[in-house]
Amino acid sequence: MTTGYLALIILAVILLQLAVGAMLIYLRRRSHYQQLDSQTGTAEPSTSAATITVSADNTASALPAEAAWKGFREFIVQRRVPENDQQSVCSFYLVPSDGQPLPAFKPGQFLTFKLAISDADQTQSVVRCYSLSDAPRPDYYRISVKRAQAPVGLPEIPAGLASSFLHDQIREGDTLQVRAPGSHFHLMQDEPLPIVLIGGGVGITPMLSMLNTLLENGTDREVWLYYGVCNGSDQIMKQHLQTFADKHQNFHLYICYSAPLESDIEGIDYQHKGRVTLHLLRDTLKLMRYQFYVCGPKQMMESLVPGLQEWGVDSGDIYYESFGPASLIKHDKTQPYAAAEPVTVTFSESGKSIVWDAGAASLLEFAETNNIDVMSGCHAGSCGTCQTKVKSGEVEYTQQPDADVEPGHCLLCISTPSCDLTLEA
Ligand SMILES: Cc1cc2nc3c(=O)[nH]c(=O)nc-3n(C[C@H](O)[C@H](O)[C@H](O)COP(=O)(O)OP(=O)(O)OC[C@H]3O[C@@H](n4cnc5c(N)ncnc54)[C@H](O)[C@@H]3O)c2cc1C
Ligand code: FES
Structure with a gap:
């Protein structure tokens, strides 16, 4: 037997031992999980993928959520606090203008803001979400906002619209329009x-x-x-x-x-x-x-x-x-809901019928590409801003919506058509 041959055998034995060791650790871990599972029950589903079909005649909302108040409520910025040496993150302490009690929220949830942002020519309404960054308190909500800088090396691109507005223009005493706390991403306190x-x-x-x-x-x-x-x-x-x-x-x-x-x-x-x-x-x-x-x-x-x-x-x-356009790929685009035949999407208010582009990530992206005017905020199924009525046809969600969706409506930012579709947009 040559030395090389002997070395090969020794290497193979070591690799085999490592593989057996790894397998044993894995099995021990699984059985430990199963043991704990049987003690504690299974956790509530996380924000992982879910394919939900929404059709024009849906009578139940896709995910009913109980909002602490309807629509937008006015809050006063009571305090601003820069949070780091770079001053790139600023906290805003918010109290309700109406002086009414402040509902509790689940740690991990976020607020949705409608901001009226003006420049020399126009005022535009911009919707953005910001997580609550403190424990629930009876007297204030707190958000902590990072200034979104323009991409490095692209000076022609503007810095983030809403975060720059909050940092540069919102002062103590100013008011903001705020939707109630929401989100399925929150602490499971009973576990x-x-x-x-x-x-x-x-x-x-x-x-x-x-x-x-x-x-x-x-x-x-x-x-x-x-x-x-x-x-x-x-x-x-x-x-x-x-x-x-x-x-x-x-x-x-x-x-x-x-x-x-x-x-x-x-x-x-x-x-x-x-x-x-x-x-x-x-x-x-x-x-x-x-x-x-x-x-x-x-x-x-x-x-x-x-x-x-x-x-x-x-x-x-x-x-x-995720804080932005859904950053995790939650489905395989070639899988179930990709229609075999070309699908036409009709935007009834804009009077446009367009053949669906299978390369589009969502109906929102498709609408924006085709210059259909639709409101959007988070691009992640969280804020509900892109909610649109489905007049006929069906859409499929590529992930579980966080926002509360009215019956017969869909969130454009996380849905794709599964057949010919007419949207009220
Ligand atoms: C559930 C949720 C919770 C969140 N919580 C927080 C939080 O706690 N704190 C926080 O700071 N943020 C949070 N966010 C993110 C926040 O909502 C905003 O997305 C963020 O502040 C950026 O918004 P903006 O309007 O400032 O930037 P936008 O105007 O949306 O721009 C975003 C980025 O794109 C760049 N950009 C603009 N135009 C172009 C272009 N043509 N080409 C290429 N790049 C361009 C901008 O320079 C900027 O860097 C959260 C988001 C979600 C969905
Ligand atoms: S843009 Fe926020 S839910 Fe669609």
Whole structure:
């Protein structure tokens, strides 16, 4: 037997041992999950994919939600607080103008704003969503808004419309039009499981609401927070988080700086150099069942959410929210609802009938491309602004809507036609 042949056999034996080891860990983890499942019951569905058909004669709303008030309500900006050294994130403390009681909300939910933004020529109505960034309080709501900069190297592109308006023009004492808190992405408070909160950039805001609620209510659940930002000048709520970490033994803080400054000290200002990755989670979490809550930029969501599932986390234990045009691919476009025959979409008020473009991500994108005037806000099924009446035909949702949808209506931003369709737009 040659030395090379012997080395090959040794390598094969090592690989076999590794594979058996990995399989054993996987099986142990699954059986642990199943054991916990039988103790606690299955978690409510997360915001993962759901295909829902909506037709013109639907008599029930797709997802009834009880709003704390109907339509928009006026709030006064009581206080503005810059939250980081860069001053790129500003918190707004909001109190209702009518002085009536402030309804509670579920930590993780967001508010929808209708902003009247004027320039020299016109005033336009812009709808945007912002997560509530503090625990429910009787006297105020808080949002924390990041200024959306123009893309690097493209000076001709304007900076973010709504976030610039809030930062530059909204002062203490000004009023804002606000829709009631909503969202299916929120803390499951009755579950006894340990919790892992993961926030990337300004995606930290719903996590702050959950964290404040849990720790201020004296939870005995173990809570991990992984917060990914560029560096110390970008991070928000630094002192607040550190105080929590010092005070609560069941709270484990992992600040991750992808590009720390020279003044940022590892072990003091931050715990990990780099992004929040599955690798980091696997290295720092124990082998047990958790509830995961994730909110962050597209790249982070696209790697972490499927990564957690591949790691063996039950999808019912993963809750996530995206802050923009749905950043997770939630269906295979070639699959069920793609119509075999060409489909025509008629926009009755605009008087246009157009053959559906299978490459369009949604009816909203299709309408905008064809210069049909439709209102939109979040582009993610969250705010309800693009709700449109289905006069005939059917649409299919590519994800579960967060907004409350009236019977016989659909959200254009997350739907596609499944047959010839007439919309009141
Ligand atoms: C459920 C939910 C919760 C949210 N919570 C928060 C929160 O807590 N905090 C927060 O800060 N945000 C949050 N957001 C995001 C927020 O709603 C807005 O999307 C964000 O503030 C950007 O809006 P904008 O009007 O400032 O930017 P937009 O005007 O929408 O522009 C967005 C980006 O596109 C760029 N842009 C503009 N025109 C072009 C063009 N022609 N080509 C290429 N790029 C262009 C802009 O420079 C900007 O960077 C949330 C969103 C959702 C859906
Ligand atoms: S744009 Fe917000 S739900 Fe469609």
